[in-house]
Amino acid sequence: MYRRIITLLLIFVTGLVPIFAGKRPLSLSFGVASGGALTRDERFPMKPQWHINLGAGADLPMGGPISLGLGLAFHKTAASSLEGGFLYRSHSGMDCRLYLTAERILLPLRLRDFRIYPGLSAGVLARYDKYELTTLYFFYPGIFLQPFVEIGKAGRLSLIVSLPLDYYFRRDLKLSMSAGLGLSLRWYMRKNYEAF
Amino acid sequence: MKRFKGSMLLILAALFFGGCNFDLNYDRYAIVYGIADYDDPIPGYYPGVPTSNDLSYTDNDAEDMAQLLTNQGYNVTLSTSVTQAQLDSDFATARAQAGKDDLFLFFFSGHGGQDLQGQFNEPPPGDDADEFIVLSDASTDLYIIDNELGDLIASIPALKKIVIIDACNSGGFIGNKLEVDATPPDYSGTEDSSLGQAISLWANFSGEAYDISPYDALVISASGEREYSWEGGVPYNHGFFTYFLLETPDHGDNNGDGYVTVTEAYYYTRTNLLSLFSGSSKVYAPHVSGGPVDFVLFEAR
Numbered sequence: 001m002y003r004r005i006i007t008l009l010l011i012f013v014t015g016l017v018p019i020f021a022g023k024r025p026l027s028l029s030f031g032v033a034s035g036g037a038l039t040r041d042e043r044f045p046m047k048p049q050w051h052i053n054l055g056a057g058a059d060l061p062m063g064g065p066i067s068l069g070l071g072l073a074f075h076k077t078a079a080s081s082l083e084g085g086f087l088y089r090s091h092s093g094m095d096c097r098l099y100l101t102a103e104r105i106l107l108p109l110r111l112r113d114f115r116i117y118p119g120l121s122a123g124v125l126a127r128y129d130k131y132e133l134t135t136l137y138f139f140y141p142g143i144f145l146q147p148f149v150e151i152g153k154a155g156r157l158s159l160i161v162s163l164p165l166d167y168y169f170r171r172d173l174k175l176s177m178s179a180g181l182g183l184s185l186r187w188y189m190r191k192n193y194e195a196f
Numbered sequence: 197m198k199r200f201k202g203s204m205l206l207i208l209a210a211l212f213f214g215g216c217n218f219d220l221n222y223d224r225y226a227i228v229y230g231i232a233d234y235d236d237p238i239p240g241y242y243p244g245v246p247t248s249n250d251l252s253y254t255d256n257d258a259e260d261m262a263q264l265l266t267n268q269g270y271n272v273t274l275s276t277s278v279t280q281a282q283l284d285s286d287f288a289t290a291r292a293q294a295g296k297d298d299l300f301l302f303f304f305s306g307h308g309g310q311d312l313q314g315q316f317n318e319p320p321p322g323d324d325a326d327e328f329i330v331l332s333d334a335s336t337d338l339y340i341i342d343n344e345l346g347d348l349i350a351s352i353p354a355l356k357k358i359v360i361i362d363a364c365n366s367g368g369f370i371g372n373k374l375e376v377d378a379t380p381p382d383y384s385g386t387e388d389s390s391l392g393q394a395i396s397l398w399a400n401f402s403g404e405a406y407d408i409s410p411y412d413a414l415v416i417s418a419s420g421e422r423e424y425s426w427e428g429g430v431p432y433n434h435g436f437f438t439y440f441l442l443e444t445p446d447h448g449d450n451n452g453d454g455y456v457t458v459t460e461a462y463y464y465t466r467t468n469l470l471s472l473f474s475g476s477s478k479v480y481a482p483h484v485s486g487g488p489v490d491f492v493l494f495e496a497r
Contacts, residue, residue, distance in 0.1 A: 042411070081218070082492060083218050084218075084297075086489050086490065087489065088490075089487075130389075136376070138394055138398070170488070171398060172374055172487060
């Protein structure tokens, strides 16, 4: 399954580059995001869970400030506390995201040699997870919003600090969402292109 | 300010790492059945019935399980000879006792089967055939089919409910709705998951109940829907599954938090059973319910 997703990602990247290649080049990012998830079942009260995402993404400029992105990550949501004699189970799996990003609409903030661009990504996600210690797999989609700032100076590399906010359409839960802090490195692929 | 920061850190720590120290401040009730002495032959039992219907260690399973649960603070009702009337009476008592915040556990060790003759076929989206456990009394209703047990379990007001069945074909009592179990109902050593099936289950989820829904109770079954569950003599003297289950308070606390949850007990019994039967044609694998929640089964020793 994972091979299929990676193949699709490669087709996406190689196939769409010529169509959308504009002034800004394709960029790749690698990063980590972590934070808290809130989970509530119909029968039991809400509890927080800790989560982490570790993944990569590709962003294709589509003209102007908009780019189209595809992300693939491994994620893990830890079990909640045992308070009340129950817990929300730990699960982990693959996280695939398709999103649009608006960036560089505003003039950057300048801090010495650095420039800081604010941006916003929004899109859909799909997860294929397994409950920890079991052989039970399940699927659920979601939506997400991710405000971020891109920090860099002359070169092809920049740092992105983001605040990802996910909402999951779990059919067995009343509420499932997460928020956190993300850090990633973004690398612009065209030679001699200076991102900042 | 320092105190405020300290409090905030404590709250955050409690949020994400808390729960290691909590009181089991609710009542726990258990009905524990282990039937070894069966009528011979069991009337109407489906093809594949053993020539001798008596089992050797299922009563030991129940007695030792009842002892363990009593030591753990459960209020236990134990029986090694169960009629339909007694089952109804025990569930009526549990229904009256177990409140919303309490925990209810049903343990059964004995004969189980799968109805391949179509007598109890369940409608879609259930599996093809009903599974059942067999009670002692041949003169009355002998079989408790999965849906019937599901209804009995659903009638208990407690929100935390656990069902543990050490019997042949017991995997058929699990009524998962959203999860694809990569362990097949007749395990031969390979697992297989399907993203397509998982997407289909998500898309077609209706909440409709069949078997024992994970939203009614968490079930651990000794075997898959199409597997036998075995018992063994010295040094086990129990059903193999129950033998390992009885060890879980000592060895099954996977994350070391002081408690053994249903999932941890499942994982410990499964790991040990697969190891014991590795390479054997009799290999069978426990199964567990899906659903987003898990319950404390034992305090770790």
